Amino acid sequence: MTPTLIILIDDNPITLFYNEDVVREVFSEVKIITYESSTTFLEDFLALKFSQEEILLFLDISMPVYSGFELLEEIEEEIDDLNKLSVIMLTSSKMKSDTEKATRFPIIISYIEKPVTKLKITDIFHNA
């Protein structure tokens, strides 16, 4: 998969700052956008702001208002064709209930336990 746009969503700006740096190392040529608020992202996404892009989304699970999974539910409900969206879920601790939930969403390609590292990202794409 070769995304044309990478989006990072995490309610903690420091996590976002660090994750962006790691992701940039792996995808040095791809444009990266960050969101601290899942609601703002949802507004932009549903307004089809990125409809032309092949998106790779790094999505934090634990967030206020819309959690990562709730955000995906909203997106799936509103948009039919999600072929251009791939999601990697991020979590602070691996929980079985989360991995089980992740299997219900076909757009989730993988699951990373924080901290995000170069190796954890490249592993996903080597195995694919």
Next chain:
Amino acid sequence: MSLTNKPLTRLLERQLKKTIGIETIDNPKLKEFINLVNEAYIFNKEEAELYRLAEDISSKDYTELNNKLQQKISFLDTFNHGLAHDIKNHSTNIIGLVNMLKKYTQNENWRMIKKIINNIDDSSRQLTSIVEGFLFLSRNETDKKEEYEIINPKQIIKSVNNEIEYLKQRKEVDITYDIEEIEFIEPIIKIIFVNLISNSIKYSKENKTATISVRLTSDRQNVFLTVKDNGIGIDLKDTNNKLFNLFNNSNATKGYGVGLFLVKKITDLYQGTIKIDSELNKGTIIDIVFNKKIEL
């Protein structure tokens, strides 16, 4: 036989003498009969006592107590989970930031290095403030009792501002304080204000000044704390009013941070009440009331 009941034995002997028409009870069969009745009586009495106890235990009082205990345990579970989650997040960030620092010192990118150091500073402060709150909660009984003091409004504003200074660096914040001079336990006031204000800033609207008003007042019996903001708000219907349950073990997805849990825990510990009014996209008002003299 040791199982005897004297009044009962005497009553039985008298009745037997009367009915059978004898002067003394020497007949071993009769003696055995008396003993058997005695045993049956005592056994029956013990059983009745057990029944009474069983009834007692299942009575409403105990059920309520049990429910309360159950609630406390599940709260503690939730609290520990939230706490661990927050600590892990901050420590993970610090590790990541230090790795970044190693990378950027190699190519001497000073602009980046400065940013990273500021972030390490923030993360470790947040971590420390979480741990401080937790330490306050887990002090021993003696320490809990000697803390009443006259709280100086200027002093409390200064120390609260100190703790949240780092949050103001990335966000336009406008805080108004209305603080009365009262006699109370200073750390409670400070921890509650720091955590609630931090939340108000963290969950403020993007690209909009976080306007927060903080009040501390009192009357003859009570101390009132209020923190009001214009932030993103909380959907109370969505959380079924179980705001402090947002982190439950199976579903730790709604991250409002450990701050509210800490506030709730401290309020509970000092027998206060907490009320939350919130509307999505409008803001949140949190009211906390304590008795002026808390019995610990």
